[in-house]
Amino acid sequence: MSNSAFQSQWTRWTAFLAVALFGLLLRLPQLGARPMHTDEAVNAYIVGQLLAGENYTYDPQDRHGPALAALAFPLAKLQGAKAFAELTESELRITSVLAGTVTILLFGAAVEMFGFVPCLIGALLFAVSPLPVYYGRYFIHESIFVAATFGLIVTGWRAHQTHSAPLGALAAACAALVLVSKETAVLHFFALTAAAFVFWLWNLRRTHLGNLWRPKAALPALAVFVLLSVILFTWFGSNWSALPALLHAVPKLLARAGGEGHQKPFWYFSRLLIGGWSGGLISALACIGLFLALRKRDPSPYGFLAFYAIFLVVIHSSIPYKTPWLALNFWLPIALFAGLALKSLWSIPATTPALRIAIPAYCILVGGIAAVLIARDTHQRVFALPADETNPYAYAQTTEDLLGLPALIELVAHQNALAAPRIAVIASDPWPLPWYLRHYSQVGFWQPGQQVGQADFYITSTEAADQYGDQLKDLHPDFFGVRPGVLIVLWSPAPK
């Protein structure tokens, strides 16, 4: 490596490390403040099972792949957690925070594909914008999924350019990580393949690609993909039934795509992305970048990225099932295209002295306005109102009100000198209560209609309470909000 190349690499990685560090620091404050979403509580419970010495068992029903647990488990151990009861929100969410930080760093690895300035702007946008920051602090699979997808794009492209077997293996490992994160990986694999095909057809004008199939590179890559996927899905060979279960996930996914209570209109993601003070500006910049990439019809990777973005948006928008965190997937192309737009604006040839001043001034103005708008949105949505109903990212979010439930149990148990209160939960969907009751040793969960033993406290859904009148008649009811519009009742003994 020449001296200038070394300096250039040093400058590049210093810049991206600084942005990643900034992104990391922005994701850390109040990490445990937002109440645990039901999905986070389920994932936390899985980590708790691993801490208890159990093996991971792949369950295609709503549990997704093992990647999140595989990464969160050692991180929780490193932080000193020994049991589910000892886990904290921050100890779990740090996994997503680190995955988001890796994604920011990957913009640095993508400089050869997309250029230094667009990647740096993209990294900055990903580091500070409200949606990536919000879901980068959410203990769900999305943050890892997006990092792995970006890794797949960057290493896959470079492996294709260099025909390097190690890079091919790395790309395959990223692809495996995408699949092991969420089964919806198949949609992304389809979008990536379709984008590559259209890119070849349109931008590369069907040029001869040379020998694409190089067994020396492809076979090890395939082996890595299969091996890593099998190892993680079977949890290091302890549960081979995971493989047929993975096949059973297909009909479940198809059924889920129909909505299952999460159906939204086609424009849902567009509305989500342009919302807030900054969404419109960032989306407009991304659209300009996308337009530039499509208009040029050049063979740069932006053409590929444009088709990938279009396929991804069309696929996810067409599927009735939509949750807001899926929009994190759109943020890779959004950040890069916004970066491309700003760079292109800056590079407009200044033919007159006035333009030489006006263009940079305009770019600085746009950047300044964007910074203010993003700062406001990130503050509001991530830190000020993270669980508020008016926050579009807080989807089916556990209300802060629920935090009062364990506090009230603690108080009444103390008043009644109950050292280890017996708590019976009767609800068809008790989540996220297992998380909030994890400190209690005597907690049982029943479905409505089942015979329930004697307990000091009962927690029932409003529907279930109907069937247990005799057991509840001498207890005091207190309502708690679980999610917007969903209530549960805590039945406590009168203080002695």
Next chain:
Amino acid sequence: MKILVKNLAVLTALLVTIAAVAQDKVPLKTKLPPPLFVGTPVPLNVTNLERPTRSKRPDFMVPAGTANLARNKKVSSSDNNPIVGTLDMIDDGDKDGNEGSWVELGPGKQWAQIDLAKSANIYAVLVWHFHSQARVYRDVVVQVSDDPTFRAGVATIFNNDFHNELGLGAGKDLNYVETYQGKLIDAKGVKGRYVRFYSNGNTANKLNDYIEAEVWGKPAA
């Protein structure tokens, strides 16, 4: 047996009607807003939990000539700068549950107070906090007084602050889920000029909302 039960029901209804007529009582007629959520909650067969009303509430009898004295009267509050809306929305007659019809007071313990302009005998109070989703408002206390500061002559007509969070004394009334029918409180003819509504957040957030409040009574003699 069936005939006996049927006859008893008819007899009871007849006696209630006779009793009402004898005391010159008439059903309280308030206009209800359209319901905005369905499905939750279901009726609860538990004696110590208020049974949410799925169908129309039974008639509540008040003396003839009873009127809503709160309409467009002066409203004051512990929060003079509401987060959403204005205080006058509490008694403007708009009970719709959609956005734009409610005033939202700040987090935690807050009160809103209606000045009826004259002392009155109050027979019923109706309050709608929020009814576009299932919510329970915490520590709901309703008091009546002739003293605007509520330091003297205070009558508490409703109190479900079981844990005495507000410091007004522990209440024994039941929690209830908000619906489009509002909460009807039997004021039993208590006399007073000011009606104060307390609450302490709700099951969705820490804020305190009011869509409408009605005070049904007759000017005191």
